[in-house]
Amino acid sequence: MPKLSYLKALNRALGDEMTRDESVFVLGEDVNFALTNVTAGFLKKFGPDRVLEVPLTEQGFTNFATGAAMAGRRPVIEFQIPFLLLLVFEQITNQANKFLMMSGGQRSVPVTYLMPAAGWRAGWGAQHSDQPYSMFAHMGVKTVLPATPTDAYGLLTTAIRDDDPVVFFGPLAALTVREIVDYEDLRPIPLGSGRIHRSGTDVTVVALGHLVHEALQVAEDLAEEASVEVWDPRSVYPFDWAGLAESVSRTGRLVVFDDSNRSCGMGAEILATAVEEMHLTAPPKRVTRPDGAIVGAVPELDAVLQPTKEQLAEAIRTVLKSPGW
Amino acid sequence: MPDALGFYRTMRFIRRFEERAIELVRAGEIFSGIHPCIGQEAVAAGACGALDPDDIVLSSHRGHGHLLAKGCDPGRVLAEMAGRVTGIDKGRGGSFHPSDFSAGVYNSTGTVGHGAGIAAGIAWAAAKAGEPKVVLSFFGDGAVTQGALLEGFNLAGLWQLPVVYICENNRYATTLPVETAVAGTITGRGEAFGIPSSDVDGQDVEVVHAAVAEAVARARSGGGPSLLVMDTYRYHGHHTFEMLVRLRYREQAEIDAWKARDPLDIQAARIDPADRDRVDAAVEAELDEVVRFAVDSPRPDPADAMDHYYADGFRPRPGVSL
Numbered sequence: 001m002p003k004l005s006y007l008k009a010l011n012r013a014l015g016d017e018m019t020r021d022e023s024v025f026v027l028g029e030d031v032n033f034a035l036t037n038v039t040a041g042f043l044k045k046f047g048p049d050r051v052l053e054v055p056l057t058e059q060g061f062t063n064f065a066t067g068a069a070m071a072g073r074r075p076v077i078e079f080q081i082p083f084l085l086l087l088v089f090e091q092i093t094n095q096a097n098k099f100l101m102m103s104g105g106q107r108s109v110p111v112t113y114l115m116p117a118a119g120w121r122a123g124w125g126a127q128h129s130d131q132p133y134s135m136f137a138h139m140g141v142k143t144v145l146p147a148t149p150t151d152a153y154g155l156l157t158t159a160i161r162d163d164d165p166v167v168f169f170g171p172l173a174a175l176t177v178r179e180i181v182d183y184e185d186l187r188p189i190p191l192g193s194g195r196i197h198r199s200g201t202d203v204t205v206v207a208l209g210h211l212v213h214e215a216l217q218v219a220e221d222l223a224e225e226a227s228v229e230v231w232d233p234r235s236v237y238p239f240d241w242a243g244l245a246e247s248v249s250r251t252g253r254l255v256v257f258d259d260s261n262r263s264c265g266m267g268a269e270i271l272a273t274a275v276e277e278m279h280l281t282a283p284p285k286r287v288t289r290p291d292g293a294i295v296g297a298v299p300e301l302d303a304v305l306q307p308t309k310e311q312l313a314e315a316i317r318t319v320l321k322s323p324g325w
Numbered sequence: 326m327p328d329a330l331g332f333y334r335t336m337r338f339i340r341r342f343e344e345r346a347i348e349l350v351r352a353g354e355i356f357s358g359i360h361p362c363i364g365q366e367a368v369a370a371g372a373c374g375a376l377d378p379d380d381i382v383l384s385s386h387r388g389h390g391h392l393l394a395k396g397c398d399p400g401r402v403l404a405e406m407a408g409r410v411t412g413i414d415k416g417r418g419g420s421f422h423p424s425d426f427s428a429g430v431y432n433s434t435g436t437v438g439h440g441a442g443i444a445a446g447i448a449w450a451a452a453k454a455g456e457p458k459v460v461l462s463f464f465g466d467g468a469v470t471q472g473a474l475l476e477g478f479n480l481a482g483l484w485q486l487p488v489v490y491i492c493e494n495n496r497y498a499t500t501l502p503v504e505t506a507v508a509g510t511i512t513g514r515g516e517a518f519g520i521p522s523s524d525v526d527g528q529d530v531e532v533v534h535a536a537v538a539e540a541v542a543r544a545r546s547g548g549g550p551s552l553l554v555m556d557t558y559r560y561h562g563h564h565t566f567e568m569l570v571r572l573r574y575r576e577q578a579e580i581d582a583w584k585a586r587d588p589l590d591i592q593a594a595r596i597d598p599a600d601r602d603r604v605d606a607a608v609e610a611e612l613d614e615v616v617r618f619a620v621d622s623p624r625p626d627p628a629d630a631m632d633h634y635y636a637d638g639f640r641p642r643p644g645v646s647l
Contacts, residue, residue, distance in 0.1 A: 049453055055483070060442045060476025067446020070431050072454070075446075091473075094436060095443070102422045104415030105633035107431075140634070140641055163636035238639055277646050 004181045006174050009149040010038050010116055012186075013156040014076060018046055021074065024160055027052035027061060028078030038078055038116050058084050062091035062113075066099070069109045076112040076160060082130045085115055085167065093139040096165040108163040114156070116170040119210065119259055120294050120306055129296040131209075131289070133169045134260040137237040137269070142166040142191060144235040147212035149179040151234055154189030161188065171259070173210035191235045194243035200229030203253040203316055206244065206270055207232055211257045211307060218312050226320055236266050244270070245278050252281035253322075255315045257307055262288045282322035285315040326538070327374045332530040333592045334604045335374070336366035338611070339390040340589060342399060345612055346389070346406060346420075350565050354620055355407050358565035359420040362390040367588035368493050368555045369394040371533025372461060375541050376429075381447055381460045383440040384433035386421055387493070387559070391463055397428040399611070400618035409622035416625055417633065437498075438468035441477025441490065448486040448550075459544045460488045461537075467498030469511050475518075478552070482518035485549035489540045490515065492554045493527065499563045500574040515552030527555030528588045531595075558583035 004012070018024045025046075026039055032053045034040040042051045054061040058079075065075035079085060085092070096109040119131045136143040142164055146152040152170060159166035197212055198219050205228055207215035212232045219228035231247045233240055248254055254274050258267035267286035274280055287307045295301040327335065343363045349355045362369065369390030373382065376395070384391040392402050397413060405412025406420040413425040421435050431447060434440045444462035451458040468474045469492060481488045492511055496503050515522030521543070525536045533555060540551035560580060562572065593601050631640045 055479065057476040057479060059439075059473045060445075060480050063439055063442025063473065063477065064446035064449065064480055067431075067443035067448075068450040069446075070443070071447045071450035073450045090436060091439070091442075095434065095439060099432070100636055101633045102414060102418045103424045103426075103633075104412070104417045106414065106424060106426050108636040110636075142635075241642075273646075 001180050001182050003178045004149045005176060005178045006149045006152050006170065007037055007116070007176070009153040010114070010156055010170060011040055013153045014038065014160070015042065015045070017157060017160045018042070018050060023072060024074045024076065025050040025052060026076045026078060027054050027065065029054060029056060029080055031078055036078065036080065036116055038114070058087050059091055062088040063095060065111045066091065066096045066109055069096070069111050070107055074110045074160060076114055079113065079115045080117070081128050082115055082118045082132060083127060085113065086132055086135070089135070092165060092167065093136070093141055097139065097141045100164065109165055110163045111165050112156070112159045113165070113167045114170070115168060117172040117175065118169040119171045119173060120302060121172060121296065122299065122302065123297060125296040126293040129294040131259045133167070133236050134265040136167045137239070137266060138264065141237060142235070143169065143237045144191065145169045145171070145209045146234055147174055147209055147232055149177060150181055150186065151189060151195070153186045155234060157188045158191060162191070169209065171210035174213070177213065189234065192238035192240050194231055194233045194240035196229060196231055196247065198228065198230040200227040200251065202226045202228065202251060203255060203319055204229045204231055204244070204247045204251045205255050205257055205312070205316065207257040208236070208266060209259055211259055214309050215257050215312060218309050218316070222313060222316060226316065228316060241273060241277070244274070248274060248278045248280065252279065253319050254280055254284035255312065255319055256284070256286040257312050258286060258288045259307060260288055261291045263291050282319055282324050285319050287311045287315050326534065329531070329592065329595045330600055330604065332370050332374065332534070333589065333596055333601065334608065335370040335394055336530060336589050336592060337604060338399070338608050339366045339369060339393050341608055341612055342393060342403070342615070343389060345616055346403065347565060349407060349616070349620070355420065359389070359406060360387040360564050361561045362387045362559065364560040364583065364588070365493055365495060365527070365557045366390055367530040367533050368491065368527045368557055371530040372491055372537045374534050375537040376459065376461060379429065380458055380541070381429045381431050383431055383444045383460065383462045384423070385440065385463050385465060386433065386435050387465065388423065388433045388463065389420070392423060392425065392428070392430055395428050395430055397425045397430060400615045403615050403619035404622045407619045408624065409619060410625050411618070411622040438464060438471030438474035440464060441474045442480065444488045444490070445477050445480045445486050448481065448488045449484060452487055457545055458487065459541050461491060462488055463491050463493060465498065466492060466494040466496065466503045466507065466511065467501070468492070469514055470506055475514060478515060478518045478520060481550040482520045485547070487544035488550040489537060489544055490520070490550060490552045491537070492552065493557055494554050495557050495559045497563070497574070500572060511554045512552065520550050520552050522552040522554070524554045524556060527557035528586045529591050530588060531592070560584065
């Protein structure tokens with residue numbers, strides 16, 4: 001069976017949806033030459049009206065996509081840099097995402113905002129290394145963060161077919177992950193459905209995005225000490241609270257491994273909800289970025305500014321050792 | 326196109342609609358307040374009078390005149406402003422963000438200047454679908470210092486999209502005079518993107534109509550976008566809250582000078598006085614019904630507060646879990 005990379009899964013999902021539905025088109029900077037490879041082969045196959053090259057005008061083309069969506073199209077905007085999503089935070093959260101409500105349900109705005117290289121970018125500096133998925137969850141924008149090629153295919157397909165705005169975060173550190181797949185098995189994955197990557201009985205580790213793969217390594221490393229369950233929400237909004245509650249009901253203990261900043265990040269939200277609504281037998285922990293920025297230019301500084309496997313292992317041990325509340 | 330009396334009627338309707346709405350603000354039937362367009366009626370009536378029913382309007386925060394001139398049901402517009410479930414957006418757009426797809430009013434953005442890019446996207450999608458539609462995008466002089474507006478101009482000019490951009494230069498962005506905000510000229514902004522741009526007397530409805538009709542015809546025939554800068558004036562404050570705070574950023578002499586060129590008076594001079602009296606009476610009778618419909622319409626059920634947030638019916642978690 002073929003090996004599918006995460007990046008190729010994005011290319012395949014987008015191409016399949018453009019083939020299936022003529023209202024779908026992609027726009028972005030350098031999409032004609034497929035700088036990121038997401039649109040590789042598209043210009044020849046779909047032509048320039050459906051692979052729309054745009055100038056450096058993020059607010060302009062994000063509003064443009066809102067208009068095209070109001071007029072019946074399904075735009076997919078490819079962004080090259082995570083922070084560009086914050087340059088167009090108004091256009092996504094205030095224009096596109098509120099429009100259905102403000103129009104009393106008259107018309108939705110089905111735009112997909114595809115960010116295929118989110119997170120730390122070694123050597124590219126502080127302004128290219130952010131991971132702002134929590135901010136979109138905070139604003140109630142549907143937001144997905146798949147960890148594997150199969151999930152990337154399934155969730156990008158779902159995002160494009162969804163009638164609301166959806167932000168897709170593809171972590172840079174996951175783009176080279178490969179998976180042996182049968183193409184026949186690739187299918188849409190519903191929003192708000194988590195996934196158990198490894199079953200365990202002692203502690204639930206909620207891992208997000210590329211950190212799923214690091215959490216699986218830690219779980220393996222600790223296998224003789226503890227039975228660690230690795231649970232991946234896959235979409236941060238809507239969030240599979242019932243799935244998390246099910247896992248925690250079996251383990252009673254919780255650690256969150258999250259590439260967000262610490263203040264008001266998904267880690268904070270997951271801990272707060274678990275404490276309010278679920279039965280934890282011991283205080284939980286989270287491992288996150290600090291607030292602010294990744295330096296992005298000095299490897300030894302960047303390493304300590306991101307959540308690490310060592311921090312996760314330590315947090316797991318601390319939660320397991322806790323005598324309870 | 327509307328005849329001389331038709332233009333007068335539309336403007337008279339907008340003027341009295343706004344005055345009745347201000348009464349409803351004072352009476353508490355319209356929550357908080359509105360941005361009245363009194364004084365700017367010729368722009369709405371002349372511009373929308375140049376459109377076909379299938380054409381599209383994007384409005385601004387000062388948009389009631391655009392909606393009425395484009396053919397929205399006035400009772401449902403007023404009900405919208407009053408937060409009633411019979412409103413064009415079930416009360417959820419309000420005075421600020423109304424849209425009515427059945428009449429071709431797609432959006433009214435409150436983030437000044439951001440309609441320009443949305444207009445470009447609608448126009449692009451319509452053109453690619455082979456639909457001969459034109460998009461009219463209204464904004465004020467306050468929008469011309471926004472980058473997002475200029476980004477919209479760039480895309481519309483670059484791809485020669487069927488958009489007519491209409492700047493209602495009413496001289497003030499809230500309290501800020503246009504002279505103290507805008508470097509260069511407003512038309513110069515359009516010209517920089519290769520967009521035919523001109524200043525228009527926004528108080529004479531027939532002048533407005535002629536200018537917009539020419540721009541619409543060019544857009545419809547594939548000739549690309551235009552920018553028309555309407556010189557106009559609002560008699561009232563930026564928002565009705567100014568009735569309470571009594572801001573004084575304009576001289577009375579300036580307001581009086583603009584009222585001496587009142588758009589309704591200019592058009593009334595072109596019609597028979599007896600026709601004018603008959604139209605005025607008919608407008609008043611219709612507005613009595615409009616107000617009655619809006620005020621008598623039911624208010625929404627708080628249990629429905631989270632309806633329409635998502636197309637699939639998903640509801641956010643409530644603010645507390647007990």
